[in-house]
Amino acid sequence: MAHEPAVLSAGELAVTRHLLTHGPASRGHLGDTLRLSVASMSRLARSLVAGGILVEDLEPQPGIGRPRQILSVLPGARHVVGCKLTGDTAYGVVCDIYGDVKATARAALPPGTPFDGTVRVIAQLAGRLARRVPSVDGIGVSLGGVVTDRSVVREGTFLGWHDVDLGAALRERLGGPVVVANDVTALARAELWFGAGRSHTTFGLLTIGAGLGFGVVREGVVVESLVDNGHLLAHAPVTGSGPRCSLGHRGCVAAYLNRDDLERHAGLPFDDLVAARTAGDATATALLDAAARALGHTVATFAGALQTTRIVLAGEDAAAITDSPAVAATIAERLRPGPDESQRCRLDITTAPLTFTDWARGAAVTGIQHVLGAL
Incomplete structure (x- = not known):
C-alpha cells in the first residue's frame, strides 16, 4: 500500500465533496454555495490543485465574455x-x-x-x-x-x-x-455521496436478503451504529396471526422478509419461490404478496420515523418482492390522509438490486x- 496520504482540511474536504457529488463547478459557484469568501476559495483551490486532488480548466463551451475556470476532481487522485x-x-x-x-x-x-x-x-x-x-x-x-x-x-x-x-x-x-x-x-x-444524498440530506436505506439491514442518514450525517442493529424495525408486528420468525415472534416483519424465514414457510428456496409465482402458482403468489405488504408497512414506518420522503430499497431479494403490486398498494393506503387532514405526503422510493x-x-x-x- 502507498504511504498514508494527508487528510484534507475541513475547507478542502467541503470543496472536494461538493465537486464529487455535484460535478465540476467554478470557483464563484463553489464560494457562493459553501459560503466561502473569494480569498478563502482561491486559497483552497490552489491547495487542492497543488495536492493533485483537483484540476482547473477553461469552461468547455464558454458563453459571452471571459471564459470561466472550472474545477473538477481528478479521478485518479x-x-x-x-x-x-x-x-x-x-x-x-x-x-x-x-x-x-x-x-x-x-x-x-x-x-x-x-x-x-x-x-x-x-x-x-x-x-x-x-x-x-x-x-x-x-x-x-x-x-x-x-x-x-x-x-x-x-x-x-x-x-x-x-x-x-x-x-x-x-x-x-x-x-x-x-x-x-x-x-x-x-x-x-x-448513497450519501453518490446516490440519494445528492438530493436528500435525510433518508433511509433498507436491504432485503439473507437478513434485513437498516441504514440511516440524518441531516447529511450517516448514523454510525443503530442502537438495536435494526432489531426493533425488523421485528415490528405486521399482524398477530401471521407466521413466526426464528425468534418466535408471530407475524413480525422478519417472519415475512428474512430469506431464511420465508424459505422455511415456503418449503423451497427463494429463487424457486419466485419462479413458482411467475408460473402462476397461487401459494407462491400469496407468500410473496404477504412479504410485499410487510415491506410496504416497513417502508412507511421507516419514513415516518425518520421524517423523510426518501427511502432506498436494496439487496438481493428487493426486486423480486417489489415486483408485487402489494408494496405500492400498502404504502398508498398508509399515506391516505384522513377527511380533516390537509397535508399530503408522497414518498420517493427507489429499488437497487445489489451484487456483491x-x-x-x-x-x-x-x-x-x-x-x-x-x-
Missing part, C-alpha cells in the same frame, strides 16, 4: 480497495475517488472463517487489486454485524466473530489507512471518505 466479507467469501473491488470500480476480485475464506486466516485472505486480495491501479491509498472492509471505532468487530453475524480488532490487524499487515464498517452503513455512505460487487463498492467508498478525512 485516490484509489481505495473495498472488501465485503460474507460467511465464506471475500469480495473485493478497487475504486477511484469517484467510487468507480476499476477492477474486481474474490477469494474463498478458510473453513470456519478463523480470524488470522481471514486477515491473510483480505491482505492477499488487496495485493491483487493494488496491481490494477497506480497505487492504493487505503482499504475499507464491510461485514454484517456490529462494528465499533471503525475497527473492532463486536459481533460478526455471518463470521462467528466477537470482539476482534480487524482494522488493527490489517493495518499491521498492510500499513496505511484501514476502516471497517457494518455493510449496510457502508452502503449508506455510498456493489456491497464491496460501499466498503471502498467508506474507505475513500476515510482517507480524505470525512470520517
